[in-house]
Amino acid sequence: MSCSTTHDFYLGRGPDAEWLGSVHLGSGASSGIEDITRARSAGGFAVLVDFFLHTAEVEQAGEVTHRGDEWPWPWPTSHGTDYVHAFDTGAVFTARRTERWSARAGEYFPPGPGDVPLVFPYRRATCGYTGLDAADTIFRRYGPLLGATHRHDVSQLGLRILTDLTAPAGPGTPGELDELRAQLPPHLRYAVTADDTAMELEFEVFGYRDGDPAAERTAQALSMLPALYGWTDPAGGPPRFTVRALIADGERHTTHPGLADPRTRAVLTAY
Structure with missing residues (x-):
């Protein structure tokens, strides 16, 4: 059974990556993600992300946050997001929550010594979860019903x-x-x-x-x-x-x- 998912989009990977926007998609609303993962240039990736976010907003397929808006999540970095998509070194990489970068242009590649660490820029100074500081939460695994x-x-x-x-x-x-x-x-x-x-x-x-x-x-x-x-x-x-x-x-x-x-x-x- 499908369920809602959260997605973040970046140009580049690492603490200096450029955030392009985010979306909390409703159950089953994932069309358009595959087109984004097939982008072959940074500019094309940014255009596809922008089009996808605007389409999801118009069709009310999810809660959309555009580049320049306030960070939408209570977690301080993308470690708490279900899926993170980033264009880097000529291809699109995708990481599931708390896991490694494992998809490159829609294809699986095995782990190796050259893996890029799963590090994201901080988007807020503190964590929105009651009683916790951001420094204590970036490696936590968040429950799907939170x-x-x-x-x-x-x-x-x-x-x-x-x-x-x-x-x-x-x-x-x-x-x-x-x-x-x-x-x-x-x-x-x-x-x-x-x-x-x-x-x-x-x-x-x-x-x-x-x-x-x-x-x-x-x-x-x-x-x-x-x-x-x-x-x-x-x-x-x-x-x-x-x-x-x-x-x-x-x-x-x-x-x-x-x-x-x-x-x-x-x-x-x-x-």
């Missing part, structure tokens, strides 16, 4: 996740969210406690009989939430938030006041 929740505190994030897990899926639902929901039986109910101090969401899951082996699979699926709605740091830095998943035992099904009504799908408390 999106508009990047400024949420833990309580707001908990409400958003509960909505995503329990409300009917709408058009354009990201594929990653569909995959997560597919692992969670629809009869389940959730009590979530948000701890702003510990940056933790505790999920208590209702709907399983004691000892049900499927409960462990649900707890494992919920443990993936920080990677989907936050960031991970290979260097061992703190995540955006952590998750603790608990499976309610038989007694809790009758004593939890917020979930006494089986029509209640989810509740949130905070402290």
Whole structure:
């Protein structure tokens, strides 16, 4: 299933590359990217990028930012962007988020000692993610569902996740969210406690009989939430938030006041 993607465009690679614009494309709206990757000159690449961005804007295929506008992303460099396209040394190179430059004029080439490092110019002095400085974020891997929740505190994030897990899926639902929901039986109910101090969401899951082996699979699926709605740091830095998943035992099904009504799908408390 296709989902929305972010793209940045540059002339050149490295910290002195010239930014030409960016776009957050809607689900399935990727026509025109292949034409850009076949450019054979810097001028032709710039013209194709400009035409593509204007077309996407007119056709409302995505959120477009032109060269000269304010940097659109909360992350400070293109390390947080899904796809970066750059014309350099006579060809177009493309890098997926946090990966190497791997496509040259639409063709794969193997890694080698002459690889250009994945380094981008800083487009903003600080990171838009709450509580983090730019220097701490350029190597982080950002979750595909982070999106508009990047400024949420833990309580707001908990409400958003509960909505995503329990409300009917709408058009354009990201594929990653569909995959997560597919692992969670629809009869389940959730009590979530948000701890702003510990940056933790505790999920208590209702709907399983004691000892049900499927409960462990649900707890494992919920443990993936920080990677989907936050960031991970290979260097061992703190995540955006952590998750603790608990499976309610038989007694809790009758004593939890917020979930006494089986029509209640989810509740949130905070402290």
